[in-house]
Amino acid sequence: MAPLVVYAGKPSERAAYETSLTRAAEAExxxxxxxxxPADADPAEVxxxxxxxxxxxxxxxxxxRLKALLSLWAGVEDILRLPLPHGVPLVRMxxxxxxxxxxxxxxxxxxRHHLDIDRFIGAGPSGEWGTxxxxxxxxxxxxxxxxxxLGSVCAGRLAANGFRVTGWSRTEKRxxxxxxLAGEGGLGRTLSDSEILVLLLPLTADTSxxxxxxxxxxxxxxxxxxxxxxxxxxxxxxxxxxxxAGRLRxxxxxxxxxxxxxxxxxxxxxxxVTVTPHIASVTRPETxxxxxxxxxxxxxxxxxxxxxxxxxxxx
Amino acid sequence: MAPLVVYAGKPSERAAYETSLTRAAEAExxxxxxxxxPADADPAEVxxxxxxxxxxxxxxxxxxRLKALLSLWAGVEDILRLPLPHGVPLVRMxxxxxxxxxxxxxxxxxxRHHLDIDRFIGAGPSGEWGTxxxxxxxxxxxxxxxxxxLGSVCAGRLAANGFRVTGWSRTEKRxxxxxxLAGEGGLGRTLSDSEILVLLLPLTADTSxxxxxxxxxxxxxxxxxxxxxxxxxxxxxxxxxxxxAGRLRxxxxxxxxxxxxxxxxxxxxxxxVTVTPHIASVTRPETxxxxxxxxxxxxxxxxxxxxxxxxxxxx
Numbered sequence: 001m002a003p004l005v006v007y008a009g010k011p012s013e014r015a016a017y018e019t020s021l022t023r024a025a026e027a028e029x030x031x032x033x034x035x036x037x038p039a040d041a042d043p044a045e046v047x048x049x050x051x052x053x054x055x056x057x058x059x060x061x062x063x064x065r066l067k068a069l070l071s072l073w074a075g076v077e078d079i080l081r082l083p084l085p086h087g088v089p090l091v092r093m094x095x096x097x098x099x100x101x102x103x104x105x106x107x108x109x110x111x112r113h114h115l116d117i118d119r120f121i122g123a124g125p126s127g128e129w130g131t132x133x134x135x136x137x138x139x140x141x142x143x144x145x146x147x148x149x150l151g152s153v154c155a156g157r158l159a160a161n162g163f164r165v166t167g168w169s170r171t172e173k174r175x176x177x178x179x180x181l182a183g184e185g186g187l188g189r190t191l192s193d194s195e196i197l198v199l200l201l202p203l204t205a206d207t208s209x210x211x212x213x214x215x216x217x218x219x220x221x222x223x224x225x226x227x228x229x230x231x232x233x234x235x236x237x238x239x240x241x242x243x244x245a246g247r248l249r250x251x252x253x254x255x256x257x258x259x260x261x262x263x264x265x266x267x268x269x270x271x272x273v274t275v276t277p278h279i280a281s282v283t284r285p286e287t288x289x290x291x292x293x294x295x296x297x298x299x300x301x302x303x304x305x306x307x308x309x310x311x312x313x314x315x
Numbered sequence: 316m317a318p319l320v321v322y323a324g325k326p327s328e329r330a331a332y333e334t335s336l337t338r339a340a341e342a343e344x345x346x347x348x349x350x351x352x353p354a355d356a357d358p359a360e361v362x363x364x365x366x367x368x369x370x371x372x373x374x375x376x377x378x379x380r381l382k383a384l385l386s387l388w389a390g391v392e393d394i395l396r397l398p399l400p401h402g403v404p405l406v407r408m409x410x411x412x413x414x415x416x417x418x419x420x421x422x423x424x425x426x427r428h429h430l431d432i433d434r435f436i437g438a439g440p441s442g443e444w445g446t447x448x449x450x451x452x453x454x455x456x457x458x459x460x461x462x463x464x465l466g467s468v469c470a471g472r473l474a475a476n477g478f479r480v481t482g483w484s485r486t487e488k489r490x491x492x493x494x495x496l497a498g499e500g501g502l503g504r505t506l507s508d509s510e511i512l513v514l515l516l517p518l519t520a521d522t523s524x525x526x527x528x529x530x531x532x533x534x535x536x537x538x539x540x541x542x543x544x545x546x547x548x549x550x551x552x553x554x555x556x557x558x559x560a561g562r563l564r565x566x567x568x569x570x571x572x573x574x575x576x577x578x579x580x581x582x583x584x585x586x587x588v589t590v591t592p593h594i595a596s597v598t599r600p601e602t603x604x605x606x607x608x609x610x611x612x613x614x615x616x617x618x619x620x621x622x623x624x625x626x627x628x629x630x
Contacts, residue, residue, distance in 0.1 A: 100451045100477060107476060108430045111423035120591045121433055125578035133594040136415045160475060161422060162415060263440035276435045279448040 002031040003047035003300060008038045008057040009072045013285065017050075020289035028290070030297045048296055053078020060085045067299055070292055072283050074098055074150065075230055076309050077203040090309040094149045095291035097284030105228060105280040106154040106198055107161060109252050113196050113224040114140050114163075118250070137162030143194030145187075145210070146201035146229060147173040147180065148315070149307065150281075154200060166190045170206065170313075191218040196226065202315035203230035213238035216248070224250045228280040231256035236267075243272040254280035317346040318362035318615060320607075323353045323372040324387045328600065332365075335604035343605070345612045363611055368393020375400045382614055385607055387598050389413060389465065390545055391624050392518040405624040409464045410606035412599030420543060420595040421469040421513055422476060424567050428511050428539040429455050429478075433565070452477030458509030460502075460525070461516035461544060462488040462495065463630070464622065465596075469515060481505045485521065485628075506533040511541065517630035518545035528553035531563070539565045543595040546571035551582075558587040569595035 007017055018036050025032050035041040038049075043062035050070045051057060060066070060083065069090045071079055076092055084090060112118070115134050140163050144155040147169035155167040159177035167175055168190040172182040181190050187210075191197065197219060201207045211225070212235040219225075225248065227234060236257070242248045252274040253267065259278055267273045295305055309315060322332055333351050340347055350356045353364075358377035365385045366372060375381070375398065384405045386394055391407055399405060427433070430449050455478050459470040462484035470482040474492035482490055483505040487497045496505050502525075506512065512534060516522045526540070527550040534540075540563065542549060551572070557563045567589040568582065574593055582588045610620055624630060 097451060100453065101448060104426065104430060104449070104452050104477070107422070108426035108432060111419065111426050112432055115419060115423045117423060117427055117432075117589075118436060120589050121436060122586070123590075125576075125583045126590070126592050128592055129575035130593040130597065132592075133416060133597040134419070136412060137419050138415065157476070161472070162419070260444035261440075268440045271437070274432075274435050275438075275441075277441050277443055277447075278445040282445065282448040 002033050003067070003296065004033045004035065004041065004045050005048045005050065005296060006035045006038050006041045006046045007050045008055045009050055009052050010055065016285040017289060020285040021292065023286075024289040024293040028293050028297060030293050030300070032293075032296060048299075050292060051079065053081070058082060060088075068295070068305060070295060071309075072288060074281075074283070075202060075315075077230065077314060080309070080311065080314060084311075089305055090311070091295055091305045092149075092307045092309055092315070093283055093288060093291065094307045095283065095288045097287035098281045099150060099153055101284070102150045102200075102228060102281035103154055103157045105254070105276075106200075106226065107157055109226045110142055110158060110163070110196050110198065111161070113226070113250060113252070138164065140164065141166065141193045141195050143168065143190045143197045144178075145169075145190065145197065145199050145233075147175060147178075148200070148202065150228075151198075151200035152178075154198065158198075166193055187215070188218055191215055192220065194223060195220055196224045199225070199227040199229040199233050201229045201233055203232055204314035206313075208232050209235045211235065211239070213241070216242045219248065221247060222249045224248065224252070227251070227253040227255055229255060231259070240266060240270070243270060248272070250274070252276070254278055317348050318382070318611065319348045319350065319356065319360050320363045320365065320611060321350045321353050321356045321361045322365045323370045324365055324367050325370065331600040332604060335600040336607065338601075339604040339608040343608050343612060345608050345615070347608075347611060363614075365607060366394060368397070373397060375403075383610070383620060385610060386624075387603060389596075389598070390517060390630075392545065392629065395624070395626065395629060399626075404620055405626070406610055406620045407464075407622045407624055407630070408598055408603060408606065409622045410598065410603045412602035413596045414465060414468055416599070417465050417515075417543060417596035418469055418472045420569070420591075421515075421541065422472055424541045425457055425473060425478070425511050425513065426476070428541070428565060428567070453479065455479065456481065456508045456510050458483065458505045458512045459493075460484075460505070460512065460514050460548075462490060462493075463515070463517065465543075466513075466515035467493075469513065473513075481508055502530070503533055506530055507535065509538060510535055511539045514540070514542040514544040514548050516544045516548055518547055519629035521628075523547050524550045526550065526554070528556070531557050534563065536562060537564045539563065539567070542566070542568040542570055544570060546574070555581060555585070558585060563587070565589065567591070569593055 044064050047067045052072045066088045142163045142165050144167045147167045152175045155178045159165045166179045168181050250272050254276045359379050362382045367387045381403045457478045457480050459482045462482045467490045470493045474480045481494045483496050565587050569591045
C-alpha cells in the first residue's frame, strides 16, 4: 500500500509544495498518498510527516506509526526543542536549490569583502586612480567554520575561485583544495589566518556563542565576518565592540538570535554591518520536493535515509 | 651577447620593475642587460623596449635594431596611436596577475548584481524577512562581450560558478561551458539574453561605441552592465538615458573615455552607477616581469612571441 505523506510546513507554501511534491513523485515514479493539511489526516495512519520548527504539528504522540520526520529546513535546532517521538529518524533537508543558493551567497559576499566593493558604491569623485587594486584571491585567506553539507561545498567553491581556504569542523573532514583543521587548536589557527571568516556551523550546545570575545580577538586586524549559519553562533556584544573599535572591518549577517531582527537592533544601522533578511539560502519547493520524494523512496525500498540527524550532537 | 632590454614605463614603477625584472631573469635563467631609463641607453643599441601608451618614449625612429616592443598593458589602443616602427612586433601584456585580478573583479561584480547586494547595504530595518531570495546562478543569464585572453577566462569562471553564460566575439571562439556566438546576429542574441552584461572587448574601430542606444535597447529590462574593457565601448549618453529611465538596473564601470573620470561627470553621483578607478585589473610587476622575460627568452631562442598585436585589427 502506498505510504501516507503529510505536509505540515507553512500553510503559505502549501500550494507550492502540493504542486512540486506531486510532480516529483510522478517524475521519480514513487507511489504515495499525499495530504497537504495535518488536520485532514488520521495521525495513526501517517507514514511520513514533513515538518519545520514552526509548523502546525507540535505534539507527535498521536503519530504512532511514523517512519520518519522529514525537515524542510537545513537547521533543525528548533525541531529538536519539540517533544519528538523516540526511535523515529529525523531527516535534515539537504537539497540542491538550498545548497546552490548558499554557495552563491557565500561566494558573492566573500568576493564583495575581498574586493572591498562597498568602498566604491555611491562614493563620489575619488582622487585615487589606477592604484589600490586589491590583492589577488590567491593572496587572500578565507576561513570557513563548519564543513557539513553546506560548509564543505562553499569552502570548495571558494577554493575554486582561487582563495586560500581553511575549513574547520568538530571532527576531521577532507575537502579537495581546502586546508582542513579540527579541534580547539585547529580553531585558533583557522581564526588567526582568516581575513574573511564564514560561519556555516549548525547551532548546537557546542557551537552556541562559539565566536566569543576571545575568539574574535584571534582574527587578524581588519577581518570581515559572514554569518550564514545561525545567529547564536556569535556573541553579538563582543562582535559589536570589535566593529566599534575598528578591529574588524565588516560583518555581514543573514541570521540572528531573534528573527525578524527587531527594528531597534544596532545591526540595522551600524556602518560596519550588513543585514540580509535570512535569504542566504532558502529551501525551494521544486528541488526540496525531489529530495523529500527520494528520501521516502529510499526508505520504502529498505535503504537507509541520508542526512539523518544525530540527536546527541544536535545536527 | 646578452640583449639590451630598456624599461620605458612609468617612472613611478621603475624601482618595482627593476627588482622584479632582475629576479625574473635570474629565475628563468635568461641573460640580459637591463636599463631602467631610456635616457641612459643608446637607442641604436636597444633590443627590446618595454613600453606603455603614456610612457616617455614617443619617437621610435632612433631605435634602429629593435627586436620587439613589449607593452606593459593589455590594451594597446594608445600605443597604436604612436608612430610605431614598421616590421617590429608589438607584443601585448598577458600575465597571470592581470588575468586573475580581472577574474576576481568580474566574478565579484556579477555576483553583487546577481544577489542584488547593494539593496542590503545600509538599508535599515526591512519589513520583509526570509522572502525574496534571488534566483540561483544557474537561472541567471550572463553575457560576456569579448572572448580574448581576459574575456574567455572570465566567461569560463562565471560558468564554473553556475551562471548561464553566453560569450560573444568578432570571430568564432570556443570556451568550455560557455555558449559562444559571433557576428552581428550573434551579438543581438547575446544582448537580448543578458541580465548581466560584461564588456571585455579591446577598443578598435569596430568596437568603439559598440554598446549604443540600439543595442542597449536589446538588453532585457532591469539588466546590469559591467564595463571592464575600455570606456569608449559605450555610448555614454545612451547608457545614462537607459539608467535614468530605469530600463537598466545598474552600470558598474572601471574604464572611461577620459581617465581619471572628471569630478563633474554624472557617473560619480548617479544612483544606478558604480565607478571604480581603473582597478579591475592592474599589471603587477612581479608576474608581468615573468611574462616579459619569457617573451624575450622565446625570441632569443628563435621561437615566436605569443600575443603579438595584429595592427590591422588593433589588438
